[in-house]
Amino acid sequence: MSSPEHKQKIWKMIKDIKVGMLVTLDDEVPRARPMHLVQDEYDGTLWFYTRRSAEKVFETATDRDVCLSFSDQEEGVYVSLSGKANLTDDRELIEKYWNPFIAAWFPEGKDDPDVALMEIKVQMGEHWKAKESKTFQLYEIAKANIKKDATPNMGENEKFGG
Known part of the structure; x- marks a missing residue:
């Protein structure tokens, strides 16, 4: 898990990206x-709307372990x-x-019995943040290729939890 300060750091990184790729297991194949x-x-839990009838719901019922990835190349x-996925139909949270934006995906409205929330309790993660411009990153890559024994310094990388 992570401290409240670290959770704020993660939230600052992902809040404007808005869309993450959720990875579940479809039988034994990641999807x-x-x-x-x-x-x-963000307090360590992420929330997403879903349909109860969606394949990801059945996949997480079989294996609750999921991964979410967010990226902003710019x-x-x-x-x-x-973390672990859990389905809820808590009407207060819905x-x-x-x-x-959500209403556009659920034309029958929030009272549709197929509407649910997927809760992801984050247990561990890793993040990368480039400190410098794309030009500097290219310089670091070129420098590493010339020196052959150096790796490029692309910025911050941190693992947490687990």
């Missing part, structure tokens, strides 16, 4: 699909979060996070 964040803050931000 990814985009999921849109609906919350305004900003040089990459985040991988692993009401809390409902918005016009």
Whole structure:
């Protein structure tokens, strides 16, 4: 797990990206699909709307272990979060996070019995953040190729949890 300060750091990295790729196991084959964040803050749990009838719901019922990846190439931000998935139809939470973007995906409305929230309790992760411009990154890569025994310094990398 991570400290409240670290959770804020993760949230700062992913909040504007909005869409993460959720990886589940479809039988024994990893499968990814985009999921849109609906919350305004992060406390170690991520929330996504889904249909109860969606394949990812059946996949996480069999194996709750999931991974979410977020990336923003322009900003040089990459985040991988692993945790446990859980499906909920908590009406208070569905009401809390409902918005016009979500409503477009669920034309029957928030009271549709197929509407649910997928909760991901993050247990561990890793993130990368480039400190410098793309030009500097290219310089670091070229320098490493010339020196042959150096690796490029691309910025910050941190693992947590687990």
